[in-house]
Amino acid sequence: MPKRILRVNMxxxxxKFEDFPADFAALGGRALTSTIVEKEVDPLCHPLGANNKLxxxxxxxxxxxxPSSGRLSVGCKSPLTGGIKEANAGTPFSQQLAxxxxxxxxxxxxxxxxxxxTLKVTMDKAEFTSADKWVxxxxxxxxxxxxxxxxxxxxxxxxGIAAELLGAxxxxxxxxxxxxxxxYAGRGGVGAVMASKGLKFIVVDDTGAPGVExxxxxxxxxxxxxxxxxxxTHDVTKPGGALNSYGTSVLVNIINEAGGxxxxxxxxxxxxxxxKVSGEVKAEIIKERGGKRPHACNPGCIIQCxxxxxxxxxxxxxxxxxxxxVWALGPNCGIYDLDDVxxxxxxxxxxxxxxxxxxxxxxxxxxxxxANFGDGKKALKLLDEVxxxxxxxxxxxxxxxxxxxxxxxxxxxxxxGQSLPAYDPRAIKGIGxxxxxxxxxxxxxxxxxxxxxxxxxxxxxxxxxxxKADLSRNLQVATAAIDATGYCLFIAFAVLDIPEGLExxxxxxxxxxxxxxxxxxxxxxxxxxxxxxxxxxxAAGFTEKDDRLPEFFLKxxxxxxxxxxxxxxxxxxxxxxx
Amino acid sequence: MTENNxxxxxxxxxxxxxELGPAKTIEKFQKDTTVQVILDKYQLPFKEMKLIILxxxxxxxxxxxxxxxxxxxxxxxxxxxx
Ligand code: SF4
Numbered sequence: 075m076p077k078r079i080l081r082v083n084m085x086x087x088x089x090k091f092e093d094f095p096a097d098f099a100a101l102g103g104r105a106l107t108s109t110i111v112e113k114e115v116d117p118l119c120h121p122l123g124a125n126n127k128l129x130x131x132x133x134x135x136x137x138x139x140x141p142s143s144g145r146l147s148v149g150c151k152s153p154l155t156g157g158i159k160e161a162n163a164g165t166p167f168s169q170q171l172a173x174x175x176x177x178x179x180x181x182x183x184x185x186x187x188x189x190x191x192t193l194k195v196t197m198d199k200a201e202f203t204s205a206d207k208w209v210x211x212x213x214x215x216x217x218x219x220x221x222x223x224x225x226x227x228x229x230x231x232x233x234g235i236a237a238e239l240l241g242a243x244x245x246x247x248x249x250x251x252x253x254x255x256x257x258y259a260g261r262g263g264v265g266a267v268m269a270s271k272g273l274k275f276i277v278v279d280d281t282g283a284p285g286v287e288x289x290x291x292x293x294x295x296x297x298x299x300x301x302x303x304x305x306x307t308h309d310v311t312k313p314g315g316a317l318n319s320y321g322t323s324v325l326v327n328i329i330n331e332a333g334g335x336x337x338x339x340x341x342x343x344x345x346x347x348x349x350k351v352s353g354e355v356k357a358e359i360i361k362e363r364g365g366k367r368p369h370a371c372n373p374g375c376i377i378q379c380x381x382x383x384x385x386x387x388x389x390x391x392x393x394x395x396x397x398x399x400v401w402a403l404g405p406n407c408g409i410y411d412l413d414d415v416x417x418x419x420x421x422x423x424x425x426x427x428x429x430x431x432x433x434x435x436x437x438x439x440x441x442x443x444x445a446n447f448g449d450g451k452k453a454l455k456l457l458d459e460v461x462x463x464x465x466x467x468x469x470x471x472x473x474x475x476x477x478x479x480x481x482x483x484x485x486x487x488x489x490x491g492q493s494l495p496a497y498d499p500r501a502i503k504g505i506g507x508x509x510x511x512x513x514x515x516x517x518x519x520x521x522x523x524x525x526x527x528x529x530x531x532x533x534x535x536x537x538x539x540x541x542k543a544d545l546s547r548n549l550q551v552a553t554a555a556i557d558a559t560g561y562c563l564f565i566a567f568a569v570l571d572i573p574e575g576l577e578x579x580x581x582x583x584x585x586x587x588x589x590x591x592x593x594x595x596x597x598x599x600x601x602x603x604x605x606x607x608x609x610x611x612x613a614a615g616f617t618e619k620d621d622r623l624p625e626f627f628l629k630x631x632x633x634x635x636x637x638x639x640x641x642x643x644x645x646x647x648x649x650x651x652x
Numbered sequence: 653m654t655e656n657n658x659x660x661x662x663x664x665x666x667x668x669x670x671e672l673g674p675a676k677t678i679e680k681f682q683k684d685t686t687v688q689v690i691l692d693k694y695q696l697p698f699k700e701m702k703l704i705i706l707x708x709x710x711x712x713x714x715x716x717x718x719x720x721x722x723x724x725x726x727x728x729x730x731x732x733x734x
Contacts, residue, residue: 309701309730316667316731325733327666331726333709344709354667379733397733501709522734527711529704529732534712567732634709 075284077177080200082193084271085124085183089193089200094177100587102134104160104557105603106178107149111158112606114180117613121153121263122240122270124184130171130231130276131179133560137172137286140298140582141305142562144169144372146248152262154242154431154473155490155515157611161259162519164371164380164562165248167229172560173283185272190238192275194224197282205274210235210463212424213247213255221253224277230255232275234426236460237265241471242491243431244269247423250371252382256393257371260428261517262492263473286586294585297578301565304575305376308568310531317379317564318368322397323353325496326405332528332537333634334501335401336494338408338447339437340487343498343632347410351400356383356412364388377564383416392420398518401496402433407440407453414450421457427471432457434474434493442481485626490515490616499623500632500639502527504535504542507641511621511649512550513607519563521550525570532570540641543648548597550649555600559583608650618647657683659721663690666728669703672696681719688715696727704728 077094101109107129119125129149136143146168152159171179174197185191190205208216213234220230230249237244244265245258268274288294305311316324329335330348337345349355360367366382371394384391395416403418404410418436422429436453439445445452459467469480474493478486487494492515499506504523512520523545525531535545556563561579569575573593580591591599611620627639658680665673673694681689687705691698698715705713706726719725 310732316729317733320667320731322733324667324731328704328706328726328728328731331664331706331709332711354670519734524734525732529730530702530712531730531732537711563734564732 075175077175080176080179080195082179082181082200083183084181084185084273087185087191087202098177100589102136102177102558103131103145103147103560104149104162104554106131106558107147107160108158108603108606110178110180111149111151112610115151117151117610119151121151121156122266126151126267128181128264128267128271129178131177132168132172134558135582135586136560137169138288138294138582138586139374140561141302141374141376142565143560144374145560145562146171146259147557148246148259148264150264150267151614152264152515153240153266154263155492157490157515157614157616158513158607159262159264160514160557161245161261161264162557163248163257163259164375165229165257166251166372167231167248167278168560169372170229170278170280170283173285174278174280175284175287179276181268181271181273184270187272190272190274192277193273194277194279196279208274209238213426214424217249217253217255220275220277224279226253227279229278230275233265233269234424235463236426236471237269239460239463239468239471240266240270241427241460241468241473242266242476243428243435243471243473244426245428247426250380250393251373252391254382254391254393256423258428260430262515265426288585289588290585292585293581297581297585300574300578300581301569302376304568304572304578305565308572310567311377311564313376317377320353320357321367321379321381321394323356323395323400325397326352326400327354328528329497332501333632334498334537335405336487336496336498337405339406339441339485340494340498341485343501344634345405348405350410351404351412351415353397356395359412365391369394375562377562379564392416393423395419396429398496399429399433402430403436403453406433406437408447409450409453411450418450418453418457421454425457425460427460430495431473431493434487435470435477438474438478438483438486439470439481441485442478442483444481486624488516489623490620492516497524498632500627500637501635502537503540503639503641504537504545506623506627506639507542507546507646507649508550510623510646511546513604513611519553521546521553522563522566523549525567531567538637540645542641543645547649550604551597551600553600554603555596558599558603621646659683659685659719661719662724664724664726665694666726667731669696669727669729685719686715687713687717687719687725690725691715702730704730
């Protein structure tokens, strides 16, 4: 059985399987979502209107036994940035889609009425039922009920109250292996696009799925073996290594030491209290409380950076508290209490909010006087405004830039309208080049220069050096390629240092596709994805002026290094320029 | 040895290196002490793995670095994230 596309027309609630075009054969994940969006979506359309489309695509090797490959991409025109969007998540849902040989789900049109629907997808059918009983409800209770209704083997993605408000900071929530609503394709308001069409949940049941077709078993097996070896030997990714033992929050202390952990809406780069929300402290508490650590966000991950945070006694599991989330809802708000951060993260998951955008928003809300920095309880109350769908809640659900404008705040940490993640570009310049120039809006995962600038993974670079166009471009291109494969980006830490690991990645692709790619083909493949995304953005009205950081990064010095972002505009334009 | 020949160094260890020494300590060393001396003192596994060493927030420090009075030395096991 060949791969298929499931095309869902929300105008008339029709869903049908289509043939997967032969010229898309080498496309998966981000390569596929961005290609379809560029081909089928008018760049000038309203992101929340009938002419936008939402595309969900597992990666090329997702659903196979290749390690750490259970990721998927969600693409559309973003209501937050106004440009093309790819949001990425790790979840069993992606593996189920891939095993059912569904290369992409394309949602189009817009249901006329005000009702919401659930789409249930099985091997040969896709059917709609009303989802109205879940409107206004939190996702934790809702996912529990949905798993009761559909059985605990299904995969679920859905949107919450923030998306019902069409908030530009709403994500699409995928279940983790325990069924918790905690794995987010978070960024860029993808949740609002799904909700705008009248769709609230997609439930996939892969009963009878044939599994992923592998055209060259031998190449595949050999590749998976090489990659597994790299992941289990590299100090960062191996069992008992830092990611496995402490999760992504192991970064809190090192970025704080490096003076690049933004505090209180990007007004300082270091604070000793950050230790209290570090990965070291969190791992200790999780152990005490009987949560889970390590944990895989999808079956088959070797790295297992994930976890389940909970209340004392193992109660009320939240899911993972990622570094970015801990930072956004913690130090960026002057909050240094993990229980406050945990409850804020729970509220975001429950409402369907992107934690990075929500934390950025909370930082400007605090600066604008809606709460004092450090007041976690008041921050939770503010998120209740979203839950209660008040006018203030509608403002907050639209993210950092929108809230800053409403509150008269001028220190607005966004690029292309999207909130900056957890590294201050004044202390670590290469990541600033990525924030400025990725087609996605400020996004650390788009070209993670931190690995080279701070950790010495994939070479070393001085974080204060301002010549970073080449570093950022190389990483952005490699990342785009990885995002197409369905491998977790974290495999990069191992394969950047271990050449056989990278060969293994390419071998597994050759195995699945029956192709003869080499490592030398990877940059060109990645570049072609970025080209498609930049083409869309250009047609949507973006120019080089949009590839800049906000003014305050160029004027206000950041303690403790007392530096500004001094990468020149010429250097920024050199990333994609001639 | 006079007081003038001594330098004060803040040493911070992170993640599982905390099994080998204190999370934070302030110690006096002789002038011209290198980072290597501290790696040896706490038996940090610098030969087995690429430890990440920062001085005063500056990364990519090597064991040969000669410590100066008031330096803050932060040592991490190999790590990354995102
Ligand atoms: S490394 Fe972490 S984020 Fe990546 S697939 Fe594994 S558990 Fe998920």
